[in-house]
Amino acid sequence: MSTSILLFTRDLRVRDNPALAAACRADRVVPLFVLDDAILTVPNRVRFLLESLADLRASLRAAGGDLLVRRGDPAAEVARLSREAGADALHLADERSAYGTRRLAALRELDLAVTAHPGVTVVPPGALTPANGDHYRVFTPYWRVWDAARRRPEAPEPKAVRLPDGLDAGPLPTGAELVSGPCSPDPAPGGERAGRARMRAWLRETADEYDRIHDDLAADRTSRLSAYLKFGCVSPLELERASRGGGREGFRRQLAWRDFHHQVAAAFPGLARRDYRPRRGSWNRDEDALAAWREGTTGIPIVDAGMRQLRREGFMHNRARLVTASFLTRNLNIDWREGLRHFDAWLTDGDVADNAGNWQWVAGTGNNTRPGQVMNPLRQAARFDRGGDYVRRYLPELAELDARHVHHPWTLPDDRRSALDYPPPISGYRTPGEDG
The missing domain is CATH 1.10.579.10 (DNA Cyclobutane Dipyrimidine Photolyase, subunit A, domain 3)
Incomplete structure (x- = not known):
């Protein structure tokens, strides 16, 4: 009997989740999220993450499974759980940040068949490259090839999630147990259900006007889906397909910009620390x-x-x-x-x-x-x-x-x-x- 582990990372959803769909082809699947202190640093994101995990756990339980929650180093927790569950395969989303790259390298050292799946972006970083380099440095040529690129098929939502017997799902901690500091008083709610409700309402009521009103500050008519995309509560591919036509082309360009920055960051891991383009002069220290x-x-x-x-x-x-x-x-x-x-x-x-x-x-x-x-x-x-x-x-x-x-x-x-x-x-x- 085959058993796979699904490590959720930036794909906290059950709809159009290629890693989840692939893991569920095994006889049994262990859905897992590891709370790594290295990324539990910002109260607003920790709050949104915990709400998203609670929502994901409810969806998996409705399908007969559960979400196991552990705290620690992802590779160490996956190794421990693979021994406990007798797993021989690991599936996760292909996330190309510097942190995600280090995590994937550590996971590949384990005695498991590791498969990284698309799903964090519309087009995966590295899938589109210019003839003279490893990534696009200018958006306009990237947009042209991105717009014409073939899309992967959307992954089916699993009808059943079969969890091995005897595994302890573990409690979801509170935000105060993970990080200190204040949260914003008027945040957006986390989770796939909230994200999909926001997406449906925006597509129905506002999306066709995006090109005309998205810069109007007072109108506040942007999608407000960015946090749901960051945590993978909404599929960027599904959103891109739903945003074709009408006055939505500007929004599709925003999704392309998101993919563009991800392919730049994959090729230039120091993007958050070092100038991508050399700059003359010095900064003020005021x-x-x-x-x-x-x-x-x-x-x-x-x-x-x-x-x-x-x-x-x-x-x-x-x-x-x-x-x-x-x-x-x-x-x-x-x-x-x-x-x-x-x-x-x-x-x-x-x-x-x-x-x-x-x-x-x-x-x-x-x-x-x-x-x-x-x-x-x-x-x-x-x-x-x-x-x-x-x-x-x-x-x-x-x-x-x-x-x-x-x-x-x-x-x-x-x-x-x-x-x-x-x-x-x-x-x-x-x-x-x-x-x-």
Whole structure:
């Protein structure tokens, strides 16, 4: 009688899960998640992870199985469980982050047949390569081949999950048992059911308008599916197929950007630590400016609103991410790694490849073909928060101001310095290469 172990990683779902479908072809299957302290560092993500695991466990129990939860080193826990269950094969999602690559290498040292399956991205990293390199460095040619690439078939949801007898599933810990620190007060719920409900509602009500309204900060009409993609609660392939046609092409490009950053990170594992593209000049080391940016007290309303949204929700609108990142790296001239660390500490959807790839793109050290590009926050506010509703939503200090005044740089009541005190000044200032 054959027994397989399924190690869940970034694929916390039962629908379109190639690793789960393959593992269930054995006579018996052991679904497993290992809580590794190396990745249990951010309260918002730990909370979302635990909610997702509880939802996954309920789905597996409905199919006759269970989710075993262990804490420790993944390779050591898989080895221990393989002896206990008599397993001879291991299946998991092919996850190409630096951490995922190290984990897979350790698992391949075990006395098991190890198979890594697609499912974390629409197109796996490395599946598309240019003629003169190991990965695409520019998005537009990648988009063309990505758009035309053949897709794998969606994996069937298993009708039954047959667990070996005598295995202890283990309890799900609380967040406080795993990590210390505050969570955002208004987070999105974790889990496949919540993710699929969000996906269905967005596809039904908003997706056809995406190309027209996705940059409207106040409307808040983006998909908000990023955390569900990060944890694999929603299949990126299923979402991409459902996003074809209508006014959804811009959203498909966002999914392609996600895949693009994953293939860059697979080829350049130091993406979160080192400049992808060499940069001239030095960064400012201004702790007061950095602290004001983190706290949302720079004095530039559109920037401060974005930073307040991040802390309140563990999420930030994509346009606000670009504006706040450009302000830190271009106007304050502070190292993108400082911004990356702060985003990583709060984002529920904090994905190494996407987070680092986007920060480097904005800072001019990444895959931006216009590395001198700068976003003027006041012009961005006028274009994408015309009535000021986004700012008023997250800055109660400015709630009474009308549209004519709400985006004016402001001075804090306690006389702390505003961003206007830091070079270069924002109001009336035009940076070379600025495009709005």
